[in-house]
Amino acid sequence: MTSLFWPGDHRAGGLLGDEAYCRALVEVEAAWLDALVSSGLAPDTVGADAGRAVRDLTDDVLAQRDALAEGAESGGNPVIGLVALLRERLSAGPAGRTVAATWLHRGLTSQDVVDTALVLCSRDAVDAVVADVEEQVVLLAELAAEHRGSLMAARTLTQHAVPTTFGVKAAGWLVGVLDARDRLAALRFPVQLGGAGGTLSGLVELAGRAAGEDPAARARLARDVRQRFADALGLEAVAPWHTTRGPVTALGDAAVAATDAWGRIARDVLVLTRPEVGELALAATGGSSTMPQKANPTLAVLVRRTALVAPGLAATLHLAAADQVDERADGAWHAEWATLADLLRRTVVAGAEATALLEALEVRADVMAERALGAADALTAEQRGLAGVAGHEPVGPYLGLAEDLVDEVLRRAHRPTP
Structure with a gap:
């Protein structure tokens, strides 16, 4: 990246540019899907390689960067359009990706x-x-x-x-x-992980599929997913x-x-x-x-x-x-x-x-x-x-x-x- 308005901007390379941000957004969605699958919260039919399948769509996302940016105005952020694009591409992929598309982003906001x-x-x-x-x-x-x-x-x-x-x-x-x-x-x-209102209620609700009706078991599974998510990204797991x-x-x-x-x-x-x-x-x-x-x-x-x-x-x-x-x-x-x-x-x-x-x-x-x-x-x-x-x-x-x-x-x- 360069800027005539900011001489020397090239020294920062692509840091915090649109491409780096798009890649990070995709990585977050992929890491979350991996955490849902590896913890057992999501069904096996999502696929153990579902996160990789999301990452493989990075170039598709980058190709749609301008459209995502324009579409972000309607919802106020680019994630709404990103999730729609990833689900569309996953569903159009090999058998089994429809389930992955369904579970993509679930529990997040x-x-x-x-x-x-x-x-x-x-x-x-x-x-x-x-x-x-x-x-x-x-x-x-x-x-x-x-x-x-x-x-x-x-x-x-x-x-x-x-x-x-x-x-x-x-x-x-x-x-x-x-x-x-x-x-x-x-x-x-x-x-950052709080779900819709900062209580992780969506994640705990999803945990009922694997943990049943026991509230303590659901909570343990939700905490496990959060830790897996943070570890995969090399970040710290903290309260929302x-x-x-x-x-x-x-x-x-x-x-x-x-x-x-x-x-x-x-x-x-x-x-x-x-x-x-x-x-x-x-x-x-x-x-x-x-x-x-x-x-x-x-x-x-x-x-x-x-x-x-x-x-x-x-x-x-x-x-x-x-x-x-x-x-x-x-x-x-x-x-x-x-x-x-x-x-x-x-x-x-x-x-x-x-x-x-x-x-x-x-x-x-x-x-x-x-x-x-x-x-x-x-x-x-x-x-x-x-x-x-x-x-x-x-x-x-x-x-x-x-x-x-x-x-x-x-x-x-x-x-x-x-």
């Missing part, structure tokens, strides 16, 4: 399929982000260690403040990325969350934790690569359509772009979560889908761009040191004032616990991800 498919797609996107974050941790740890003694001027409110080192700055960048890594690692990927949208807002918050961290890095790079500052440079830069001398820090610009946009998308997810009502929301649920897809795709893109930015970064330690030494009188003004309060002459470089702080962050970076 559209939201179960939509939400579970979105979780599957989101997990793939998160995996891509995590891979970049892990690479960034390595790159930033190397920068912090290498430049722990590279003197530079700290700036507050745009002005020179006190001495620091580029190692401390890189360690600060690293803290943000490590915080994002922790948020990503803490994400849960739950299956039809109108409790914590899993969705958690994804948004983790994404923004990452884009916040990258935005801070990009902002510093944009300042420090200015020609009049020149303390950082980039091995890879962008050009201009009319000014041949330009070497624009394009990657930093694009990372900053995402950092500015992402919080608004996450805010929409929180607004939708707060507007949930009854047992299925009338609009708030629907508002999440494209919002989450955009947020995660853009986070994947920004993650790849942030990694490339760090790989291209050139630290001009000599320029940093020269500027800091030239401004030494101003940078050590606080030191002289505090030494006077303490009743002694200023002693040594005014770097406080800079070395210790770098070491502290590096120790955290080298610990396994929780």
Whole structure:
């Protein structure tokens, strides 16, 4: 996938695109049918390979993607048309598939399929982000260690403040990325399974075919199906969350934790690569359509772009979560889908761009040191004032616990991800 409106979108490939979403929707229906059959809830005549038969229809579904999208307007989601298409194709197939068509989707509701498919797609996107974050941790740890003694001027409110080192700055960048890594690692990927009203009553009713009239036996069989379904998809079996949208807002918050961290890095790079500052440079830069001398820090610009946009998308997810009502929301649920897809795709893109930015970064330690030494009188003004309060002459470089702080962050970076 590409987008002229979002340069760099190709870096996300097909993640959370229509094709990936269609494949996930089909996989959810297939995994559910497999769970019904393998648990013994559905009759043997459905066929042990019924799930595979559904998966074999994926190309048919993809060929009808535009029709499914247009038809989704009438029911508000694409699952209604998808189920009709799958049942039609199964019934037209080999003998026995008519029974499979009858049992397809039974016990589910559209939201179960939509939400579970979105979780599957989101997990793939998160995996891509995590891979970049892990690479960034390595790159930033190397920068912090290498430049722990590279003197530079700290700036507050745009002005020179006190001495620091580029190692401390890189360690600060690293803290943000490590915080994002922790948020990503803490994400849960739950299956959505509640049936029509969030009680799984349809599934328990279907269980009567195999479990008879004993309520406890029906409940055990229903729980077994739920676990098989979740296991088949590699997701967590949890209580229904039809109108409790914590899993969705958690994804948004983790994404923004990452884009916040990258935005801070990009902002510093944009300042420090200015020609009049020149303390950082980039091995890879962008050009201009009319000014041949330009070497624009394009990657930093694009990372900053995402950092500015992402919080608004996450805010929409929180607004939708707060507007949930009854047992299925009338609009708030629907508002999440494209919002989450955009947020995660853009986070994947920004993650790849942030990694490339760090790989291209050139630290001009000599320029940093020269500027800091030239401004030494101003940078050590606080030191002289505090030494006077303490009743002694200023002693040594005014770097406080800079070395210790770098070491502290590096120790955290080298610990396994929780």
